[in-house]
Amino acid sequence: MKALEHAHFGHVDTGALRDTDIIWRGTSQVGDDEVEVLLWAGPSSAPDAGELDDLAACLTGLPALDAAARAALRTYLDGDRSFVDFHLEELEGSGAAGRLVREAAGDEVGTAAFVAAMRLNGVGLWLGGVSDRPPVVLDYVFEPDLSDQILAVGATRHGAVASVDWES
Template identity: 70%
Template sequence: MTTIEHARFGLLEPGALRDTDVLWQGTAQLPDGEVEVRLWAGPSSAPDAEELDALAARLTDLPALDAAARDALRRYLREDRYFIDFHVDELGDSETVDRLVREAAGEEVGADAFVAAMRLSSVGLWLSGLSDEPPVVLDYTFEPDLGDQILAVRATRAGAVASVAWES
């Protein structure tokens, strides 16, 4: 069975997987708390030290990646505010929505305020060969206890934001 030892992820056994699954699970630190992280692999995944180092660097630089992702989220929501409107309409009983509406003072809830209220709920790291998409996925939620809608921000191994997508 193939194993690899990595400073951040520890002892990994990708050869033990029969399907795409979580190979490692842990947390990463942001100034406002910890974020859950999962490293995904498949049965044919054979990560090398360079790939693992690049993915680990995204966790070390998570505050900078979070800032870049939030910039992308603001641009996305300025172009299409349906995600904001959906949450304001659907979560009328939410204290956060009440606060955002009150602070908007009769105007629409803005992208800046909405993104500031969103939380990074998890980070997915995908080993090469599992997808043609960029391998780092940051899932942002708004009121996760009240809904399952997320904005997923994809980033490259180098940490460049590539896309934003609405998922549930």
């Protein structure tokens, strides 16, 4: 079956897809921020009510998933500071980078402070069969007006963090 009605996503139809595309667009609230959410599918995708229920639950629990993703980001950056150092060097003196350096008062900017300054820029949900990556991807950015670099946190459809990848 290529179409179904879902309580959260509404009418979900993959029958006319020739390529991977967005089949639903919405927003979710995380703290004071409204975050864009995109549901992706491909021609081989068949909407499954259980899978959609799990993805909707990830959105309902987005504040908790955001907290888990930020913990994974801190661990990732504690192991490799390249993303932090790149941004502090490239954006030296800019708004958030300058503030973090001033607050560090001569010490190294900590990964916890850096992650706290990052913004959740968007959430991608991927129906099964579209990608070999985790089906939930949270994109985090630092000073998005000045940098196109992203740390993408992948999670399972049940909300368990599975990966962190540096993308641009």
